[in-house]
Structure formats: structure tokens, C-alpha cells
């Protein structure tokens with residue numbers, strides 16, 4: 001705390017491209033809200049410059065940084081330590097510069113997913129029934145990790161490339177949890193009896209085609225979730241809402257994943273407020 005009040009605070013997000021990122025808006029809102037002298041910068045770092053950029057954080061006085069596309073996997077081999085969560089997910093979303101200048105990597109996407117769900121859907125329970133996860137990429141790994149941490153007992157992973165779903169199910173296998181990898185053709189009927197379905201594919205994102213899925217088998221009480229936040233309501237979520245399902249979008253996940261970084265970097269615990277959400281929503 002003492003450190004945070006006497007230094008000019010520096011953090012940022014490394015990506016390529018990076019100017020579309022909402023992270024500077026979000027973190028600089030918290031800087032202002034906490035009355036801090038500091039800034040959070042967008043850092044356009046080409047892939048071949050990532051190692052040098054990460055090593056420059058300490059001499060430049062940065063507390064750390066977030067990582068976005070395409071750096072999340074590559075950074076794992078550059079930082080000095082990767083924690084268990086990031087190893088499980090296979091990607092780093094946040095780097096912390098420790099006092100001795102060494103770099104520690106973690107992944108806060110699962111934290112963001114769960115804390116957003118709990119804030120926006122307080123009645124939600126991971127063990128309420130089967131969860132269907134559509135996709136098997138980095139987002140899916142964070143979601144599966146989070147659901148299992150919260151006590152999910154059955155997860156059906158449906159992916160276009162079955163092999164990727166099988167790898168995920170194999171790596172995450174633990175006693176007492178049913179993890180099924182299903183082929184993409186099964187995406188419609190995999191929804192039968194589900195308590196929740198989460199889209200973690202890129203389908204439905206601005207500039208991409210809509211997710212091709214029939215919701216007939218999905219119970220109307222099931223939560224339809226999409227980790228995409230551009231647009232805020234994907235065609236999948238709109239279809240689920242129109243048939244009466246409760247829905248949840250990925251904006252809260254983005255906002256909440258930023259919180260643990262502040263604890264690491266500055267020893268502070270900022271909150272996701274209605275005002276912050278509205279600020280980011282207006283920018284989308």
C-alpha cells in the first residue's frame with residue numbers, strides 16, 4: 001500500500017494488434033477511482049519482440065502487464081515462473097514483476113469467468129447439472145478449469161476438432177467428474193438435460209459467422225452463456241433469450257479477470273461497478 005501511494009504506477013497490456021483492447025480504459029478508470037498517480041498503457045509488441053519487451057518491464061519500472069493475442073502461449077517459455085492455473089490452462093494472461101526483477105506468470109480468465117457469473121447470476125451453481133462447453137481452445141480450458149474448481153460433476157466438451165476436445169478432457173480428468181469429449185455433429189443433442197451451455201468458440205464474435213446450433217433440446221431453465229463480449233449479445237444468446245433461457249455474456253469475465261492483477265501489482269482490490277460496466281459498454 002505504501003509503495004502504491006509513493007510511486008508512479010505503471011502497467012500495460014502487450015498485444016499485436018493492441019489498440020482495440022479495452023484494458024487501458026478499464027485499468028485507468030480504477031487508477032482514477034483510487035486517486036492514484038499512474039497509467040496503464042497499450043503496448044504494441046510484435047511476436048519477435050515479446051521476450052525483450054517482457055524483460056524491459058523491470059528496468060522501466062512496470063509492476064507487470066497483461067497479455068493478449070498472440071502472446072498468451074509464447075510468454076510461458078519466457079517468464080521465470082508459471083503458476084499451476086496457467087500451466088493447466090496452457091496460457092498466461094498476466095505477468096507480475098517481482099521485487100528482484102523476476103517475472104511470474106498467471107492466468108486470471110477462470111477467476112473472471114466465475115466471479116462474473118456469481119455477480120450476475122447469484123443463483124448459479126456449478127453442480128446444478130451437466131454443463132456443455134462448446135469449443136476446446138484457451139477460453140474453453142479456462143471455463144472447464146473454473147467449472148471444476150466450483151464443483152461441476154459433468155462437463156460435455158463439444159468441439160469442431162474432436163481431437164482437441166479429447167486432449168482437454170484427458171488432461172483435465174479427475175476422479176468424480178465426468179468429462180466427455182463429443183464431436184461437433186453432437187452439439188445439438190448434447191444440450192439435452194443440461195443446466196448450462198457455454199459458447200467458448202469464436203463463432204458469433206463481430207466479423208465471424210453465427211454459432212450454428214439448434215437449441216430445441218436445451219431445457220428452458222438452463223443458463224446460456226457466451227464468453228464473447230463483442231457484440232454483447234451474440235446470435236446464440238439472442239436465440240436463447242427469445243426462447244426464455246437466462247443468459248450471460250462475456251463482458252463481466254473481461255472486467256473481473258482484471259481484478260487479481262491489481263492485487264499482484266499494487267496490493268489493491270478494485271471493484272467491478274455498474275459505472276465501470278456502463279463505461280466499457282458504451283465503448284463497444
Ligand SMILES: NC(=O)c1ccc[n+]([C@@H]2O[C@H](COP(=O)([O-])OP(=O)(O)OC[C@H]3O[C@@H](n4cnc5c(N)ncnc54)[C@H](OP(=O)(O)O)[C@@H]3O)[C@@H](O)[C@H]2O)c1
Pocket residue numbers: 109112134135136137138139140159160161164200201202203205227228229250251253254255257
Ligand atoms: N470474455 C473474456 O474475457 C474472454 C476471454 C478469453 C476468450 N474470449 C473469447 O472467446 C473466444 C475464443 O477465444 P480462445 O482464446 O478460446 O480462442 P482459440 O483458442 O483460438 O479457440 C477457438 C475455438 O473456436 C473454435 N472455432 C473456430 N472457428 C470455428 C467454426 N467455424 N466452427 C466451430 N468452431 C470454431 C475452435 O475449434 P477448433 O479447435 O476446431 O479450431 C476452438 O474451439 C474469442 O471470441 C475470444 O474473444 C473471451
